[in-house]
Amino acid sequence: MAISLEDRFAGSLLGLALGDALGAKHEGGPLEQAAWWLMGIGKGELLRWTDDTQMAIALAESLITRRGLDPDHLARLWAERADWERGYGTGARKLLRMIRDGADWREANRAIFPDGSFGNGAAMRAAPLGLFFHTDLAALARAAELASSITHAHPLGIEGGVLIARATAMALAGPLDLDLLARDSSSDEYRSRLTTASGWGEEPTPPAIVRRALGAWVEAHESAVTAVYLARRFDGSFQEMVKFAIRLGGDTDTIAAMAGGILGARHGAGFLPGEFLARIEAREEIERLARDLFRASSRTAC
Ligand SMILES: [Mg+2]
Numbered sequence: 226m227a228i229s230l231e232d233r234f235a236g237s238l239l240g241l242a243l244g245d246a247l248g249a250k251h252e253g254g255p256l257e258q259a260a261w262w263l264m265g266i267g268k269g270e271l272l273r274w275t276d277d278t279q280m281a282i283a284l285a286e287s288l289i290t291r292r293g294l295d296p297d298h299l300a301r302l303w304a305e306r307a308d309w310e311r312g313y314g315t316g317a318r319k320l321l322r323m324i325r326d327g328a329d330w331r332e333a334n335r336a337i338f339p340d341g342s343f344g345n346g347a348a349m350r351a352a353p354l355g356l357f358f359h360t361d362l363a364a365l366a367r368a369a370e371l372a373s374s375i376t377h378a379h380p381l382g383i384e385g386g387v388l389i390a391r392a393t394a395m396a397l398a399g400p401l402d403l404d405l406l407a408r409d410s411s412s413d414e415y416r417s418r419l420t421t422a423s424g425w426g427e428e429p430t431p432p433a434i435v436r437r438a439l440g441a442w443v444e445a446h447e448s449a450v451t452a453v454y455l456a457r458r459f460d461g462s463f464q465e466m467v468k469f470a471i472r473l474g475g476d477t478d479t480i481a482a483m484a485g486g487i488l489g490a491r492h493g494a495g496f497l498p499g500e501f502l503a504r505i506e507a508r509e510e511i512e513r514l515a516r517d518l519f520r521a522s523s524r525t526a527c
Pocket of ligand 1: 275276277311312478479
């Protein structure tokens with residue numbers, strides 16, 4: 226049965242939340258714990274997501290409310306909604322506090338990091354941009370640059386957001402084309418990694434090599450390409466993608482969240498593992514949000 230576009234929107238937001246929640250249990254944790262968890266021994270427990278999903282939800286809400294990207298509205302919403310218990314980094318916390326206290330994001334984003342942050346915080350929440358702007362790739366790139374720069378003003382931080390938004394939009398239409406994404410890259414850090422990943426083709430490249438060549442860390446260029454690669458390699462299984470992200474280690478929740486958002490966009494909510502989906506925090510709210518985002522996006526495209 227054909228998967229509707231609306232279902233792909235839901236799959237993307239739920240896939241992001243699920244990757245985030247499953248990965249968060251293992252950020253930097255031992256491999257045995259990973260295997261244990263994925264075998265489902267922790268059944269019955271609510272799967273709680275982290276800052277990645279919290280910011281993606283607020284981004285989707287802002288896109289719906291403002292019928293597009295309104296950076297001032299979005300910056301305020303992120304600042305108001307931030308729950309520090311959800312794993313926000315030190316820099317993000319300071320920056321969002323400044324905005325909450327009334328600072329303009331255009332100043333706050335340079336106050337903590339003078340050259341702008343190149344952490345993966347812009348990429349981790351970018352899926353809603355790919356969904357909303359999927360019919361207009363030029364508008365998508367502009368919106369992703371702007372939304373990224375609110376908190377991540379460094380070109381590498383911005384490019385991470387643009388890449389994940391592009392890959393999410395691409396997944397709505399078909400398989401990921403890493404060469405096309407490489408061609409559209411603005412920097413060698415991204416282009417060379419995407420080219421390396423593309424060159425691996427169908428090879429089952431081991432985690433140590435993926436980690437060394439693409440990265441698994443909190444820097445945007447050391448994790449966004451990794452997530453895109455995982456989404457292409459594990460196109461047939463969400464669980465295998467999460468398992469591999471856990472084996473990679475490093476910034477597990479964000480890498481699994483980015484790859485999860487892309488895989489969900491490609492295959493819809495029905496592709497996601499039911500036993501985990503049943504336990505994801507705020508599932509109904511996320512599904513409703515995805516429907517609203519779909520409607521808002523369709524209206525804007527007309
Ligand atoms: Mg997180």
